[in-house]
Amino acid sequence: MSIATEVAQEFDAGVVAREQVSLWRDGWQRLRRNRLALAATIFLAFLALVCVVTFFWTPYPPSVFVGNPYAGPSLAHPFGLDEYGRDMLSRMMVGAQISMAVGLGCAVIAVVVGVSLGLLAGYLRGWVDSVISTAINIFYSFPTILMALILYIVIGPSIINIMVAISLTVWMDMARLVRGQTLSIREREYVEAARASGARTGRIMLGHVLPNSLGPIIVQATYIIPSAILTEAFLSFLGVGIPPPTPDWGNILGTDGLPAIRFAPHILLPTAILLSVTLLAFNFLGDGLRDAFDPRQKR
Amino acid sequence: MLTRGTLIYIAKRVVLLAFTVFLVSSVVFFAVHSLPGNALISARLHGAALQQQLHQFGLDRPIMVQYWSFISNAVRGNFGVSYVIQGLPITPLVIRELSVSCELGGAALIITIGLGVSVGVIAAVRHNTWVDYILTSLAVLGYTVPSFVIATLFYLVFGVWLATLTNGGFSYPLTWTGTYGTLAELSVPAFAIGLFTSGQVARITRAAMLDVLQQDYVRTARAKGVREWAVIIRHALRNALVPVVSILGPLIATIITGVVVIENIFSIPGLGKEFIESILNHDYNITVAVFALLAALIGVANLGVDLVYAAVDPRIRY
């Protein structure tokens, strides 16, 4: 073979070809490799399963006296009984349902509100942005508990009110994120092209800006859920959240667990651990998603 | 640094602060008085006795008259008297409780920043070693596990188990003595709050340090022959603190939330405990006063944070 061909081949061989991967497939591959995120997902899936099962069945009715108060863990009652003789395991399961429902519900509200406001602020800018940004800053410096308590005083305790109160404490992160994303995406060429071809503002926001921010939005939403669950838990813990006798993790810790801590720590401990692990799981999942979507990290 | 511009900024913020406190108190006032008889539910009075109580507290006057009297008294520092505990003047009570809460919050803040920054710096400098992994894991635990869970666990470990383990010989004092407690009594609650927030600070400090240590000016400093510890502290950390200060505002809000919760767990006679108690007891006169003070505290804290921010980053000038 002639020198020319040989050299041409060698020239090509010298160039290292990298496999082209789409963002989503790349992200999925990276996520799968992240063992912590994987473990977190498995745990959360299990928890979701428990929540579904609880709709139909719990070992014992959660609000009924079934044995001696403060009884410790036994074969019949793996987590013991609380101060009213109610089965702890059943209460924990119902508590899981409520905490997850409230957490997810608030996250949904916060995402909807945050994304909308963020889009508006970032795209329209001007006075709209000023107003929304000021609101974001005000809410940031306001302790969650004060906000929740104002609402508690004014409207009284009920699940809806609590969800509204909690959503008010977590929407800001999403709004700020979406605003930042919108501000940068709106300058890109395809947005300019859409504008030039006469597309309406709403269409641009929903059809161009939003899909391109989807990655960070999903990651942020995964972080909002544990914040919501946490806020809800400590409101109930203090007694200004979900009213008893409905068992919710915060209630179990605060109303049932804490007063009995000296002689019946089995009421408090499992739920505390369960709550912590759930929050950790969501955080690890969020971290995993964030790393998976981060375009700056090479494969 | 204390330029004319800065002073004008401070003045503007103080005005804004006063306005916010006014607004918040008014909102709460009207919220509290929006339901008639709301404030005296705890007394469970009816009929004539109820009317007499209402009259005694001036609650049968038209709402705007009540509001005006509230405002005019409040600006003079008089928050009225408690509904529940007969004749207890609110103002000295809440002022004292405010100082207790500030003590607790201040201790928590010191722990937050001291522990958080140190952990973050060490983890960043020993990046990707086992030291880093351990410290980062601790930080993750710190900011995920809510402060009230940490507090109850501390209560369990230090208050209950420690005593039983040593057969009563060595027990951790959990009840708060006097108004301000001792240093030992302060440390557990302060840590319970501080651990949570220091985890966040550690995470941000570590990330910021990792970023800053890649910067050109760190390389320049090393090229000048500056000693390594000076490079880390004077050059890297100094710049890494900027993003840390930026989250200080929400962080203080979290600390205040933590203070409220922890005071309730450990029975510390501060504003937080009073707050919840007054709500549960329907002693709403106190609630309004507490709210006003808390709003003022938050405003002052945020102003402080903004000033610190300007001090740390010379590119920010008011």
Next chain:
Amino acid sequence: MSADSGGMGQMPGSGSPLLEVKGLSTHFFTEDGEVRAVRDVSFQLYPGETLGIVGESGCGKSVTALSILRLVQRPGKVVSGQILFHGRDLLELSREEMRRVRGRDIAMIFQDPLSALNPVLRIGYQVDEAMHAHDKVPRNQVAARSVHLLDTVRVPDASRRVRDYPHQFSGGMRQRAMIAMGLANRPELLIADEPTTALDVTVQAQILDLLREMNRETGTSIILITHNLGVVAGLCSRVIVMYAGEIVEEGPIEQIFENPQHPYTWALLRSIPRIDFARHDRLRSIEGLPPDLIALPRGCKFHPRCPFRVERCLTDEPSLQTVKGGQRAACWVTMKRAYEEMGAADIIDTRPGAASGVHPPGFTLPPFGAADGGGPTGPSEVAAP
């Protein structure tokens, strides 16, 4: 001070070299593989000399400089070689001993003065710091000397400016401040890594003037790293050309410019646009890309892009051979032979639309249409001997 030849700095002193780099190799151990950024680099620097290191981005010139001061960070590592400063091997020094060398005996200034200066510390503080880190300047004189240094580098109103922050300085002033920091302890060697790249052309000239003055008046040796041949011509007396991590040519500046022997140097010099070019000439770039430093080609690293390669170039790696007094090139062919035997002088493709004036063998340009009017045909395969 000897008479300088057209502002080129002092004539290289005789005697022993100030800095001797022997077989320096610095590799980066990354996830993708071992990047051989600097491979077996050797050169010498004499007191008072101004040496230029030239090459395109990624050729290893900055890494070489950083290796001298042992500033290469993870995952990079100096894997072999010696760096003899006054006969002492810098690579053998302890961390503390090396720290004492940095900023005191050997100083380095960097490319982008905005990012190379700490934004939250005052300029004066940063200049002071250079002196406080070492023991050459007594404590009580540091502040005054900082002002004096800023004055010397012609920062206006130095005594007031000392309290400013970097963002309050202009680009040129920041670079002067960096030079002041570098010279604070009167180092014997100043390494300047692309000091003018981030600056306007007019400011570039001022900075180069300044460096030349420093070299002339204080006898400070200078290593100037740049990809800009014009800058090198303006300041240096000797130049080293680097490609793909190794030295391909070195020698006195006039010789290199007038008579480059390595095809890469030759192509570089040809690629400088000149005012006297005919208008329709396109800019002459070098075909191809620098090699991947993880998977380097066999033989001469430049051969894939070289229009004068012979069979030997594909298999044997050339080492530096003396071509003329003081000038060395790492090439089996050298331009001398290329001109004499390969018709290098004819390799000028002035057809409008030609991609460049230089092609490696194996490329054939597509035939032009009738509109061409039959000018000189472009280079077809250069026959291998």
